[in-house]
Amino acid sequence: MPEENSPKPTFIAIVGASASGKSLFAQTIYDELLPELGANSIAIIKEDAYYRDQTHMPFEERVKTNYDHPKAFEHELLSQHLEQLVSSQSIECPVYCYKNHTRTEKSNTIEPTKIVLIEGIMLLTDKNLRDRFDIKVYMDTPLDICLLRRIERDTVERDRTIESITEQYISTVRPMYYQFIEPAKIHADIVITRGGKNRMAIEVIKAKIRQLSQ
Numbered sequence: 707m708p709e710e711n712s713p714k715p716t717f718i719a720i721v722g723a724s725a726s727g728k729s730l731f732a733q734t735i736y737d738e739l740l741p742e743l744g745a746n747s748i749a750i751i752k753e754d755a756y757y758r759d760q761t762h763m764p765f766e767e768r769v770k771t772n773y774d775h776p777k778a779f780e781h782e783l784l785s786q787h788l789e790q791l792v793s794s795q796s797i798e799c800p801v802y803c804y805k806n807h808t809r810t811e812k813s814n815t816i817e818p819t820k821i822v823l824i825e826g827i828m829l830l831t832d833k834n835l836r837d838r839f840d841i842k843v844y845m846d847t848p849l850d851i852c853l854l855r856r857i858e859r860d861t862v863e864r865d866r867t868i869e870s871i872t873e874q875y876i877s878t879v880r881p882m883y884y885q886f887i888e889p890a891k892i893h894a895d896i897v898i899t900r901g902g903k904n905r906m907a908i909e910v911i912k913a914k915i916r917q918l919s920q
């Protein structure tokens with residue numbers, strides 16, 4: 707049941723190139739604030755969870771999708787879910803599988819909270835979505851560092867070979883970064899250097915969240 711008179715949640719978007727440190731940054735803030743604020747106060751949503759469902763397509767077709775284009779995401783559903791949180795309703799957040807390139811049958815229930823961290827590559831490209839965010843943070847990690855981190859992460863966590871990472875990087879990841887992600891930096895309120903372990907940046911965002919949570 708929606709709670710009446712609950713204040714609108716603060717939506718904090720964390721954007722930047724693939725492997726720029728968005729997840730690490732958001733997760734660190736979440737993990738460090740959770741004991742202080744409690745699970746009713748802070749939540750994380752991943753834009754990647756909203757990659758379109760491709761279960762109707764064969765695997766050989768799914769690997770060919772351009773995952774670095776805004777259209778690869780079901781932003782309408784994400785936007786609808788943010789609206790539900792504003793209305794104090796819980797959401798069923800899809801669970802995406804990078805190995806199979808499609809959604810799983812599972813979902814995660816996310817309850818309305820005061821603070822919602824939303825992280826993903828294309829969050830600022832869509833005006834409707836962008837206008838929902840109260841604070842917009844851009845992870846400005848050099849692209850060569852992102853590539854090195856993506857190689858390490860995707861071989862270990864996402865079942866990729868060096869060949870597949872290289873092919874995808876040249877055909878879509880790098881060109882789409884220059885077409886969509888980097889130009890959206892102008893919409894950011896805060897630009898963060900050095901990635902997900904920038905301790906001062908983590909502390910500044912935590913301090914702002916504490917203030918908003920009072």
Ligand SMILES: Nc1ncnc2c1ncn2[C@@H]1O[C@H](COP(=O)(O)OP(=O)(O)O)[C@@H](O)[C@H]1O
Pocket residue numbers: 722723724725726727728729730731855856859900901902903904
């Ligand atoms: N400042 C940093 N120093 C070292 N490793 C980092 C740093 N920031 C992120 N990483 C690592 O780089 C990889 C990509 O980071 P991740 O947070 O998954 O990026 P994104 O969510 O932007 O794709 C992860 O393995 C993460 O632990």
Ligand SMILES: O=c1ccn([C@@H]2O[C@H](COP(=O)(O)O)[C@@H](O)[C@H]2O)c(=O)[nH]1
Pocket residue numbers: 723724725728729754757773774803804806807808826827879
């Ligand atoms: O099925 C998929 C879905 C996504 N990707 C790649 O993931 C990144 C976005 O995730 P980050 O956590 O920000 O790295 C994007 O660059 C896609 O290329 C994929 O390869 N396969």
